Amino acid sequence: MADWLSERWLTYLQRELLLLPMTPGQQKSAGRGDARLEFARGAITAQVGVGRSGTTATATMRFKPLGQREWRRIEEAIARDPEAARRLLSGSLGPELEDLVNQAGFSLFPRGHGRQFRCTCGERWGCRHQRVLAVRAAQSFAANPFLWLQVLGRGREELLAGVRANLADQARAAGHMPAAALAPLLDPDRFLETETDPSSIPVRPGDAAVPDALLKVLGPLPLDPHLNRTRRYEVVRVTRWGSTFHVHQAVEETAEQVLARYYSAISAGAAALARGERTPVYRDEPLPGRRLPPRERIAGEIMALVDERGGCVELEEVLTSCPTAAALPDDTAYQTVQDAAAHLPDPYLLLAGHYAARRDTLLAGATFRHVITWPEWQARRLSPSGDWFLALTLAGCRPPFAVEVDGGHAARTVGGAAADRTRLAAEGAAGGAAGGSGVLGDPARPDPAFAALRPEVGDELRLTVVQVEPLRLSVQLHRRAGRDLLDPLPADQAAARIVATKVSVDPYRGLSEAEAIQLLLAEGFYRPGRVPDPVWLLPFPAVGEALRWGPDRRLVASYWGRASLQPGITHDHWRDGGQLAAGFARFLAEFPPREQRAASVLAEAWAERWPGNPLDPLRPPPLGAFLHFLLNRVPVIARQAKLSAEGTLQAMRLLFRYLVQVSPAMAAAYAPFLAACEAVEPFRHRLETLPPLHTPEFQLWEMEGFRWLGPELSL
Structure with a gap:
């Protein structure tokens, strides 16, 4: 898998300003786009589906290919590096190819003139169809990197033939047998070597996209006509004179049809074996070990995928990336995957019902914005209703949390839910507070964060996770006079857009406060540069999205977001006669x-x-x-x-x-x-x-x- 080429391709498009930068959500959406790609010399064309109407838009990217003289120089540079030549002739393209192309005086990714992007949708630059083309092409390059060389003007067979010819010329110029020059390629000890981990190759047993594809590739059998005909009898129902009879009827078949039936039966049996639905017939006893139900197998595959990606994984992506999930029927696959993700062991998490992640990678470096509210200022204690506290508890962390405040003071902050206040008070009374800043859980005294920082109403706290296991936070204070009200607005607008998109799926049910926080965590918010305001402020008109708070603290669709933030209940007008x-x-x-x-x-x-x-x-x-x-x-x-x-x-x-x-x-x-x-x-x-x-x-x-x-x- 040439993931390096896929990443370099997307970086090249964005760095050269050929494509607008994409958010992780846009990139995932483009990767799921319905498109049919064609790769030709100097051009990549994609027929991209538009909505559910069946219409398509044609997106095209054109690049000026390299000429024959340039490719001969590149082939000579490859042949001069025996290791690179060996990898190329074995069908693998590594990152060293770009260095070799640069040594030859050219670039693996064209620059300057000769590049043209077009789309029939009418937008000249950066439309959704161009993004689908770019991301789907990156996936194709990851599976077959020779496709990019084909766009640059050199097919795979032609390139390999040119490299072999240069190796032979070098061997003849050295005055010994070509085998000596090709020794690295013919080393029997390295014949079975591969740079790909076999366990990373996805296996998805199931129905093929084209029935009997292997037989069609092999072509007709080289048999004489009289040997290519077989006869078999099958029972058919025949209706005569108002009655139905079962009779044996002769059926003529070709050898290819007979083999196709055997091939289908064998393939179905192999898929059942791979899914663990049947036991090999040649064994008198079942396979050793414990038979895993699909939910446990999928849970293991989800954890492996999360570890490989190093971030959040959408459950829809699991359907195509995990072998067991890909083999399940379409009508039950997603529900089974959701059920498996809901039972992931610690430290794996299910976020907002649609994302899987590890706690350490999710929270490492997370930063939260918290403005001291009037109730907190009066009570001199941090409230458990802040996004920072809800996000940490939803991720499986338990208060009290260790805190480093401005000036290097160490303390423990309390923000437990109402149900935990008694337990926290007992823990605080037993352990005391670091630095002598008060007893934990004592409502008569300020919590350590307030005692150390002395914030006023309107001051802002920046809480950053500096260590996940055990959890430790760093708190920085920004006074209200020095705060910039415009600072969180871009992150607020982006977060509200993500939440509104999720709410639009079911505008009446909406999204709970906890689900909204988990959704923003999974989508890469609460990070430096993308720290929004608390969730309860997202329905405000300044964010530009039609959201409001419905019953049970759920975000629902509305065009009157501001009205939902007006507190209190309006009673009938009371008159006392003046x-x-x-x-x-x-x-x-x-x-x-x-x-x-x-x-x-x-x-x-x-x-x-x-x-x-x-x-x-x-x-x-x-x-x-x-x-x-x-x-x-x-x-x-x-x-x-x-x-x-x-x-x-x-x-x-x-x-x-x-x-x-x-x-x-x-x-x-x-x-x-x-x-x-x-x-x-x-x-x-x-x-x-x-x-x-x-x-x-x-x-x-x-x-x-x-x-x-x-x-x-x-x-």
Whole structure:
């Protein structure tokens, strides 16, 4: 298998700007494209299927081939290297071929003029059909590298004949028998050598694409006409006079037809033996060892394929790459593969139901972006709802996690799910926290990450996996004032596009939060340069994809993604005949006119946001609704009214103090509201960074407000 030529071919197309760079997902999709390729001198042509209508598009890549003089010089260079000549004459092309072509003064991949790409779809450059041609050609070159030499103007037989002629000329010029010059080629000790591992050759027993292909290649038997005819009798049903009879009828057959029947029966028996469905008849006892059911055999093949690729493998690819899966019937193959992948042993994982991977290769170097949310800032503890924590636990890691924070401090961070909090608290009490930064699991104290870094709401943590077994994280802090809101946007848009494509398969069922995180892990996100925001922010309008959050925290298809992020429940409008507003006006009478106007405007805006009864202790306004109002709406009102951060929060405090004064039973409900109005610095940052309304920058600013809220208050 000439994988080196396949990789060099794709690198050549992208480096020479003959083809746009492809993501791993685009490359896999192109590799599954329906195409029929033809390789000729100077051209590669592909008939690419378009959709399900049966129409095709013709993509063509033309290259200027090398001339006869150039090829003679290349053949001489090959003949001067005995090892390269031996490998070539044995049917193998290695990476040294490119070096030999360069030594001859030419390039194995043409540059400059003489290259032309066309497609009948109308796009001149980089269309999907060109990508299918490029990837399918790379697969063909991996199986038969001589096809690329054929495009460059030299067929396999012609090249081998030229190399042999040069070897013979060298032997005659040396004045001894050619056998001496060809000794490396005729060495009996190396006759059976091969550079290919036999176990890596895929064996897929099953039906051939062309029935009786071997017999058709061999051609007719050289028999006399009277020997090429045989007669046999078969039982047929004959209907006469309203009745059916079974009679023996003579059938004339040729020798090829007789052999075809034997060939089909023998092939079917060999395929059954290869699948383990029958035992060889010449054995009195079964084969030694334990007979493996298809699920266990496929699981072993999946693990071998994952180890070979060194990354994630799609289960659809297993259907064509694993021998046992390829031999299964089409209607049950994928379900059997999914069942086998669901029972892979540790450290192998099934991701989003469609990918298989190893934990160490999946998490090595993974990087997660986490913005400190308002609930985390108040509790001084990291929440278990962050993508970083969900991704690690879904990959089989168990908290608490060892952490290296800025400055080289070692600590352990807690982010366990609610069910694990008791266990984590017990472990923390037994082991203590490194560096004396608090007892693990103690809700009264900040966790070690907060104790060491002291982050504020809106600060960003970058969590990088520096070691998988045992898991160790490195945490870096980026203050909110130095963060660039545009930085995660390209990764957000790419991630949302991948998720939206997956959701479109079943837009009503959608995709769960855990499945979305596993999908992004498998697709190569959460890596340096491709670190998106947490999943709960992907339905935001700034990402440009029609996604929203449905019931049970599932991403579903929608054109109203922003509405899904509005927290709280809107109750019927509550009216008190204006008595509450009149009482509030009397309450404000003792304050300066500027504070009176600010409190009145903000109280009216909050009443529009929460039209329910503000004095109902059974259904008080949710804190999430107020924080959404405080972070995204109040700064706009303060800018229009030319209010300072301190003055705005003082006006909001007046409103809630009045409500508590009217109804003391609401004191506990409004306590977190008043505490939020004491956080001057976060609100000042929101007010100072507010851009002009109705601009792309305003969308990003509003998205930052949702980052501060977190999933508990945003969904």
